[in-house]
Amino acid sequence: MTPIPELIARKRDGGDLSAEEIDELILADVPDYQLAAFLMAVYFRGLSTRETFALTDAMVRSGETIDLHAALGRRVVDKHSTGGVGDKATLAVGPVVAACGVPFGKMSGRGLGHTGGTLDKLESIPGFRVELTTDEFVSQVRDIGIAVVGQTANLVPADKRLYGLRDVTATVDNVSLIAASIMSKKIASGADAIVLDVKVGDGAFMKSVADAEVLSEAMISLGRHAGRDVVCELTDMDQPLGRAVGNALEVREAVATLKGEGPDDLEALVVESCAHLLELSDLGVDLEEGRRRARAAIADGSAVEAYERWIHAQGGDPADGALPRAPFIREVFAGRDGFVHALPALPIGLAAVHLGAGRRTKDDPVDHAVGIVCRKKRGDAVEEGEVLAEIHARDEASAVEAATAVHDAYELGDDAPRAVPIVLETIGA
Amino acid sequence: MTPIPELIARKRDGGDLSAEEIDELILADVPDYQLAAFLMAVYFRGLSTRETFALTDAMVRSGETIDLHAALGRRVVDKHSTGGVGDKATLAVGPVVAACGVPFGKMSGRGLGHTGGTLDKLESIPGFRVELTTDEFVSQVRDIGIAVVGQTANLVPADKRLYGLRDVTATVDNVSLIAASIMSKKIASGADAIVLDVKVGDGAFMKSVADAEVLSEAMISLGRHAGRDVVCELTDMDQPLGRAVGNALEVREAVATLKGEGPDDLEALVVESCAHLLELSDLGVDLEEGRRRARAAIADGSAVEAYERWIHAQGGDPADGALPRAPFIREVFAGRDGFVHALPALPIGLAAVHLGAGRRTKDDPVDHAVGIVCRKKRGDAVEEGEVLAEIHARDEASAVEAATAVHDAYELGDDAPRAVPIVLETIGA
Numbered sequence: 001m002t003p004i005p006e007l008i009a010r011k012r013d014g015g016d017l018s019a020e021e022i023d024e025l026i027l028a029d030v031p032d033y034q035l036a037a038f039l040m041a042v043y044f045r046g047l048s049t050r051e052t053f054a055l056t057d058a059m060v061r062s063g064e065t066i067d068l069h070a071a072l073g074r075r076v077v078d079k080h081s082t083g084g085v086g087d088k089a090t091l092a093v094g095p096v097v098a099a100c101g102v103p104f105g106k107m108s109g110r111g112l113g114h115t116g117g118t119l120d121k122l123e124s125i126p127g128f129r130v131e132l133t134t135d136e137f138v139s140q141v142r143d144i145g146i147a148v149v150g151q152t153a154n155l156v157p158a159d160k161r162l163y164g165l166r167d168v169t170a171t172v173d174n175v176s177l178i179a180a181s182i183m184s185k186k187i188a189s190g191a192d193a194i195v196l197d198v199k200v201g202d203g204a205f206m207k208s209v210a211d212a213e214v215l216s217e218a219m220i221s222l223g224r225h226a227g228r229d230v231v232c233e234l235t236d237m238d239q240p241l242g243r244a245v246g247n248a249l250e251v252r253e254a255v256a257t258l259k260g261e262g263p264d265d266l267e268a269l270v271v272e273s274c275a276h277l278l279e280l281s282d283l284g285v286d287l288e289e290g291r292r293r294a295r296a297a298i299a300d301g302s303a304v305e306a307y308e309r310w311i312h313a314q315g316g317d318p319a320d321g322a323l324p325r326a327p328f329i330r331e332v333f334a335g336r337d338g339f340v341h342a343l344p345a346l347p348i349g350l351a352a353v354h355l356g357a358g359r360r361t362k363d364d365p366v367d368h369a370v371g372i373v374c375r376k377k378r379g380d381a382v383e384e385g386e387v388l389a390e391i392h393a394r395d396e397a398s399a400v401e402a403a404t405a406v407h408d409a410y411e412l413g414d415d416a417p418r419a420v421p422i423v424l425e426t427i428g429a
Numbered sequence: 430m431t432p433i434p435e436l437i438a439r440k441r442d443g444g445d446l447s448a449e450e451i452d453e454l455i456l457a458d459v460p461d462y463q464l465a466a467f468l469m470a471v472y473f474r475g476l477s478t479r480e481t482f483a484l485t486d487a488m489v490r491s492g493e494t495i496d497l498h499a500a501l502g503r504r505v506v507d508k509h510s511t512g513g514v515g516d517k518a519t520l521a522v523g524p525v526v527a528a529c530g531v532p533f534g535k536m537s538g539r540g541l542g543h544t545g546g547t548l549d550k551l552e553s554i555p556g557f558r559v560e561l562t563t564d565e566f567v568s569q570v571r572d573i574g575i576a577v578v579g580q581t582a583n584l585v586p587a588d589k590r591l592y593g594l595r596d597v598t599a600t601v602d603n604v605s606l607i608a609a610s611i612m613s614k615k616i617a618s619g620a621d622a623i624v625l626d627v628k629v630g631d632g633a634f635m636k637s638v639a640d641a642e643v644l645s646e647a648m649i650s651l652g653r654h655a656g657r658d659v660v661c662e663l664t665d666m667d668q669p670l671g672r673a674v675g676n677a678l679e680v681r682e683a684v685a686t687l688k689g690e691g692p693d694d695l696e697a698l699v700v701e702s703c704a705h706l707l708e709l710s711d712l713g714v715d716l717e718e719g720r721r722r723a724r725a726a727i728a729d730g731s732a733v734e735a736y737e738r739w740i741h742a743q744g745g746d747p748a749d750g751a752l753p754r755a756p757f758i759r760e761v762f763a764g765r766d767g768f769v770h771a772l773p774a775l776p777i778g779l780a781a782v783h784l785g786a787g788r789r790t791k792d793d794p795v796d797h798a799v800g801i802v803c804r805k806k807r808g809d810a811v812e813e814g815e816v817l818a819e820i821h822a823r824d825e826a827s828a829v830e831a832a833t834a835v836h837d838a839y840e841l842g843d844d845a846p847r848a849v850p851i852v853l854e855t856i857g858a
Contacts, residue, residue: 009599012472033465037598040469043441169466170438 004034012041019054026058026158032165039162039171047176052218053225055176059184060226062158064134068105068190071138075282076103078191079273080182082206082215083115084199085349086240086374090118090148091254092262092270093277095307098145099297100274102281105141107151107189114203114349116247116358119150121254124247124323124368128316144313146306156184178205179218186228193229193280195273200424201238203345209234209424220428231276234425235269239343239378241422242266246357246371248323249392255320258304265377265422271295272423279429287429324369326392330399332407334382341413343378351405355393370394372406379417433463441470448483455487455587461594468591468600476605481647482654484605488613489655491587493563497534497619500567504711505532507620508702509611511635511644512544513628514778515669515803519547519577520683521691521699522706524736527575528726529703531710534570536580536618543632543778545676545787548579550683553676553752553797557745573742575735585613607634608647615657622658622709624702629853630666632774638663638853649857660705663854664698668772668807670851671695675786675800677752678821684749687733694806694851700724701852708858716858753798755821759828761836763811770842772807780834784822799823801835808846 007021017025024030025038047055068076079093090106097104108130110117119130130150132140140147159181166172186194196219198212199205206212216232223230235241242263244253256262257270274297275290285293297303311318352358356367373390376382389406393399436450446454453459454467476484497505508522519535526533537559539546548559559579561569569576588610595601615623625648627641628634635641645661652659664670671692673682685691686699703726704719714722726732740747781787785796802819805811818835822828 005597005599008469012469012599031597032460032462033594034598036462036465037469037600040437040441040466040473041599044469044473165462168434168460169463170434170441170470171466 004030008034008038008041011038011045014045016048017051019057022051022054023058026055027062035162036165036169036171039166039169039177042177043171043174046174049221052176052180052222056180056184056187056222056226059156059158059180060188063154063156063188064152065188066134066138066190068103068138068141069192072103072142074103075192076105076141076190077193077195077277077281078104078106078186078189079195079197079277080186081197082182082199082204084237084241085114085116085203085345085352086242086245086250087116087199088121088242088244088250088254089197089266089269089273091121091251092257092266093273094146094148095258095310096270096274096294096297096303097277098310099302099306100278100283100293101145102278102283103141104146105137105189105191106148107155107185108148109151113360114346114353114358116250118148120366120368121247121250122148124251125311125316125318126322128311129314132314140313144309146310147314151185151189156188159184175215175218179215179222183219183222183226186223187226191228193277194223195276195280196230196232197273198232198234199237200234201236201345203240203349204237213425213427216427229280231280231429232427233273233276233423234427235423236420237345238420240345240348240374241269243374243377244371245348245352245374246355246392247366247368248325249371249373251323252320255304255307258298258307260298269422276429326369326394328393328396328399330391330393330403331387332389332391332403334384334386334388334412336412337384338382338412338414339416340376340378340380340382340410341417342411343374344409347405347409348372348374351402351409354405355391355398355402367394372402376410379419381416382412433459437463437467437470440467440474443474445477446480448486451480451483452487455484456491464591465594465598465600468595468598468606471606472600472603475603478650481605481609481651485609485613485616485651485655488585488587488609489617492585492617493581493583494617495563495567495619497532497567497570498621501532501571503532504621505534505570505619506622506624506706506710507533507535507615507618508624508626508706509615510626511611511628511633513666513670514543514545514632514774514781515671515674515679516545516628517550517671517673517679517683518626518695518698518702520550520680521686521695522702523575523577524687524739525699525703525723525726525732526706527739528731528735529707529712529722530574531707531712532570533575534566534618534620535577536584536614537577538580542789543775543782543787545679547577549795549797550676550679551577553680554740554745554747555751557740558743561743569742573738575739576743580614580618585617588613604644604647608644608651612648612651612655615652616655620657622706623652624705624709625659625661626702627661627663628666629663630774632669632778633666642854642856645856658709660709660858661856662702662705662852663856664852665849666774667849669774669777669803670698672803672806673800674777674781674803675784675821676795676797677754678800678802680752681749684733684736687727687736689727698851705858755798755823757822757825757828759820759822759832760816761818761820761832763813763815763817763841765841766813767811767841767843768845769805769807769809769811769839770846771840772803773838776834776838777801777803780831780838783834784820784827784831796823801831805839808848810845811841
């Protein structure tokens, strides 16, 4: 065993570590302060492809792994988003895929900062249980065709530890560490094929398409190394996805999308993600047939039925009336005629957090009822006095504050801006 | 208060921190892992002069400070070495300066790795107490004119913490951090004027004169900022200082030097260091007069008398016969005629550690009797079969092992190498 300070010094000086040395750092009982120094050295020096493979592999081996393929005897698919504002796509993608007959098994996280978490959205459904045992998770994927649960405590514990450290030591922003964090969890939770929605824009971790491409290539390469098929969709996060931002509001919008009544961008993204998942499944269909089947599942009602089966299976009440509603709704009005030129995702996400829809720190409670509905989005024409957005708030004071922030976030101009597709680029298809 | 991760991120990105922000990092209760990440960011980005001032200042304020000037009503001098092999200069410099009538008060450290520590050398004297209270320290400097003690636990506790972290996170090697570590302790322990012996060579932390110059300028600047006079002597550590390496052996050589019977390089360094200290004192003498007085104190016996007073004052027995002696002495012989071309300090220091004279880890015990006496040094002529060195060992096996290492360390050649002075350069005089 090489002494840990020597491993840190080698990385600090731009050298490479072997797989055994990375195992030593990740799997032995190395103190936080040495890991923190190592992570900062990685921030400056990066990790080679081989080191990133070794890191991901060590992280996967740090805890329990689930072999869904063996448990179900067939290919299982998963979908993951790098996190954005108003991103409820998983809530619609899962049921559509399940309705098409492909098992969908996902372990999900909670939200922190301006991006929401799928678990928080699901918990706005009264009775819904996100904490299943691994056996319950596997059985539900087999019997119902879909399960979305919180990560079990022992799934990639090394990631929990590393991520916790990175978050407080300014070492989050490194592509190898991000890729290893995401992919170790995807690999350990057992799906054969994964569609990764890599958000790009002011409300996302990746601010540019170029950065998102680098991250995507790294994740595809890590997936391939572990024998998993990975497709990355780079999608627009320069404005919120869909119209709703806030947990129950987003569940409602996801259900509307499953009924064919969702916003265009969300519906387009859901269909595209489902098409990739179906293409990667054992159905033997191509992308175009995948799109057709996804649209058909929405049109014939089987997608919303799959949603209801899923929610029931996890103890929730899928009825719209069961979702909580905020006591105060305040509208935000346009101050002029024109077009929405921009509706940046970050201030909208922050305004939602301020209303109580998200967490500023890990232990904050979440108010599932509150949030924002963006009635106008980029490219929409507006008239002076028309409603731009609705604020759903717990009290009047916070509604007023959020209304100001949301009003300021809207950028109105004279001409229609150039249209931007929701899927900017697809890699690994 | 700025959140700590933001401060780390700013330094990581090459920005500057304010004095208040550095106070927050050093004086607030920041976890080790955040400090470790900060230190690695400093390793890559460095600290500005203002940041280094602020860091040193915060470190000084982290604990107790001693105002020797106020306690004695006159200027007090101190001397510090950055650490080398066979460096017993303090044991001779202190008594010479005291014999010249200038108060000498020094807080010293223990050895780690291949460099010895003054406290360990002093503890080879039976009965010698290195742990005085601050009051005892101050009284002894006033009454006896000299005291050398271990750092009190509460002197610059921030340095203990930072140094402990740097040691295990590969962040030792940064000039601002080194300068702040040394100078915070010198400033807190209260001397008005400090002579810093900056070792340069294979056995020293600084491998090149250029690096030592940068460190010296930084330390002089920190001293000036705190109102202290600082002179840096850059001295040769490409071979051990003097002949003796090992605690009791070094005490004996220091006493010989106080009697005018020491090795040339050690005597030259002691006289030069004392001359600078006398020049910086309140005696009002110039450097040449300082040299004259230092030589006179050695010649007239007052230096060795001051040594004996000092050792008695701290409970020790200054008689040569009181020092421990190793049971095994083995000689190392020259395999050819010629000249000693090189006698690198590092392998000699490591061989001494191996014999038990030093510590590999912080909690190792030290064997005060063992060590190495280099009878031949760089430039000396040797004949085949002549004794190069003596190994003083606890047992025969370790003597044999050390003899091989020491024999291999000697580089013999045909011609006399170019002479190198012990003091390579003086800065700040």
